[in-house]
Amino acid sequence: MSKNKQAPVTKNETLDVDVTDLTYEGMGVAKVDGGYPLFIEDALPGEQVTAKVIKVKKNFAFAKLLKVNQASPDRVAIVNKKLTQSGIAPLQHLSYDKQLEFKQHQIAELFQKAHLDQVQVAPTIGMEHPVQYRNKAQIPVRELRGQLETGFYRRHSHDLIPIEDFYIQDPAIDDAIVKVRDVLREFQLPAYNETTHQGLIRNIMVRYGKYSHELMVVLVINDKHLPRAAEITAAIQEKLPNLDSLIVNVNQSTGNRLLGEKNTVLAGKDYIMDQLLGTKFLISPLSFYQVNPVQTEKLYSLAIEKAQLTKDDIVIDAYCGIGTISLAMAPQVKHVYGVDVVKEAIQDARTNAKLNHIENATFVTGKAEDQMQKWEVEGIKPDVIVVDPPRKGLDASFIESALKMQPERLVYVSCNPATLVRDAQLLLDGGYAIDQPVQPVDQFPQTPHVESVTVFTRK
Numbered sequence: 093m094s095k096n097k098q099a100p101v102t103k104n105e106t107l108d109v110d111v112t113d114l115t116y117e118g119m120g121v122a123k124v125d126g127g128y129p130l131f132i133e134d135a136l137p138g139e140q141v142t143a144k145v146i147k148v149k150k151n152f153a154f155a156k157l158l159k160v161n162q163a164s165p166d167r168v169a170i171v172n173k174k175l176t177q178s179g180i181a182p183l184q185h186l187s188y189d190k191q192l193e194f195k196q197h198q199i200a201e202l203f204q205k206a207h208l209d210q211v212q213v214a215p216t217i218g219m220e221h222p223v224q225y226r227n228k229a230q231i232p233v234r235e236l237r238g239q240l241e242t243g244f245y246r247r248h249s250h251d252l253i254p255i256e257d258f259y260i261q262d263p264a265i266d267d268a269i270v271k272v273r274d275v276l277r278e279f280q281l282p283a284y285n286e287t288t289h290q291g292l293i294r295n296i297m298v299r300y301g302k303y304s305h306e307l308m309v310v311l312v313i314n315d316k317h318l319p320r321a322a323e324i325t326a327a328i329q330e331k332l333p334n335l336d337s338l339i340v341n342v343n344q345s346t347g348n349r350l351l352g353e354k355n356t357v358l359a360g361k362d363y364i365m366d367q368l369l370g371t372k373f374l375i376s377p378l379s380f381y382q383v384n385p386v387q388t389e390k391l392y393s394l395a396i397e398k399a400q401l402t403k404d405d406i407v408i409d410a411y412c413g414i415g416t417i418s419l420a421m422a423p424q425v426k427h428v429y430g431v432d433v434v435k436e437a438i439q440d441a442r443t444n445a446k447l448n449h450i451e452n453a454t455f456v457t458g459k460a461e462d463q464m465q466k467w468e469v470e471g472i473k474p475d476v477i478v479v480d481p482p483r484k485g486l487d488a489s490f491i492e493s494a495l496k497m498q499p500e501r502l503v504y505v506s507c508n509p510a511t512l513v514r515d516a517q518l519l520l521d522g523g524y525a526i527d528q529p530v531q532p533v534d535q536f537p538q539t540p541h542v543e544s545v546t547v548f549t550r551k
């Protein structure tokens with residue numbers, strides 16, 4: 093790197109470089125001037141490329157791929173460049189086998205960097221058909237060239253790229269979005285404008301039950317009411333005769349929040365049904381539900397197997413959502429306690445317990461870290477704790493309570509290896525061991541996202 097600490101590249105400069113690495117976001121990395129990293133979208137390790145510098149920072153720069161001069165043997169033909177530009181499928185140019193390897197190595201590398209080299213990581217469990225897997229879409233609606241458009245934002249921006257085939261979503265969802273978009277155009281409803289906070293339609297959310305084939309459409313609007321609601325409902329129903337739930341969600345916030353709190357049903361039910369591992373689930377618009385049902389069944393089966401449950405076990409399922417893991421475990425144990433911060437998710441979890449005739453599950457609304465302290469004070473002694481937190485991982489106070497409760501096993505389902513490794517350090521220091529390899533399961537093919545299951549055993 094140059095001694096005066098100035099960036100060794102300038103904006104708009106064109107360079108021929110060797111790509112040596114891939115970032116966690118799936119960008120190629122080339123080192124310039126002895127170490128200064130250049131991040132290049134769509135470039136792969138082992139490639140020689142020509143790239144144009146587009147953004148320069150003191151310690152790194154971003155460059156645009158102009159030409160691949162020597163391609164990696166792992167490069168495959170892309171489906172549509174918009175899918176890379178939008179971040180919908182930023183790994184579409186990497187063969188699926190290598191995507192799976194990349195995810196395994198990502199976790200292993202993070203454990204190594206944390207000096208936890210003893211932790212093994214198993215090969216990633218992939219999908220047979222790693223496309224069209226998502227059961228949910230949240231699609232921004234904006235005005236482009238005078239008409240209402242649906243698509244996805246260009247990465248690191250809020251510029252909408254019109255897209256009809258989203259490649260990783262169930263085709264039934266893509267079809268619903270186009271049909272709803274056409275109705276919104278027909279009624280000349282104004283798209284939301286983030287800058288002026290004017291306009292009406294912000295997003296379209298669609299959920300589709302893989303097994304039930306039930307379809308939910310949520311129109312997210314920047315007003316208290318949808319004008320001409322009855323006519324719009326009839327028009328959408330005509331185009332989508334199999335629609336089970338049509339909902340208006342009011343979101344008048346000025347920020348990036350995708351959904352508001354208030355839902356009004358325009359037609360059908362205020363939920364859809366689906367199932368996982370034979371257990372039925374009712375899913376409300378505001379509740380979390382895993383987006384890749386095929387891989388979720390593999391993930392949950394693994395979590396259950398690794399928990400080594402017995403009939404006398406007490407289980408805590410923290411971050412339980414609508415109770416998917418809790419209810420899959422309940423038939424094998426004495427009692428399951430679930431906690432989630434979203435009130436609607438806990439209501440769904442209670443309904444789901446009834447629907448599946450499960451009586452040994454208790455669900456509580458609250459922050460997992462607070463509820464753990466309450467359960468600890470109440471004297472609940474779990475044999476197994478399952479955690480499936482959001483990307484930010486576990487709160488330190490959660491780990492403290494978990495350690496005090498001394499479960500035999502803690503099964504950690506993680507969607508972010510960085511926070512998994514951070515939390516693992518505390519659990520290992522607290523008297524737990526990772527005796528079996530961390531198991532990655534590919535929940536998000538064509539993207540760099542990594543999901544995994546790790547078992548911590550009391551020493």
Ligand SMILES: C[S@@+](CC[C@H](N)C(=O)[O-])C[C@H]1O[C@@H](n2cnc3c(N)ncnc32)[C@H](O)[C@@H]1O
Binds near residue numbers: 415417507
């Ligand atoms: C990755 S999801 C897992 C949900 C569920 N286990 C499943 O597989 O469907 C994470 C869940 O954590 C919940 N959550 C986020 N922060 C939380 C907190 N501090 N305490 C409890 N739940 C929280 C979210 O509402 C969401 O349902």
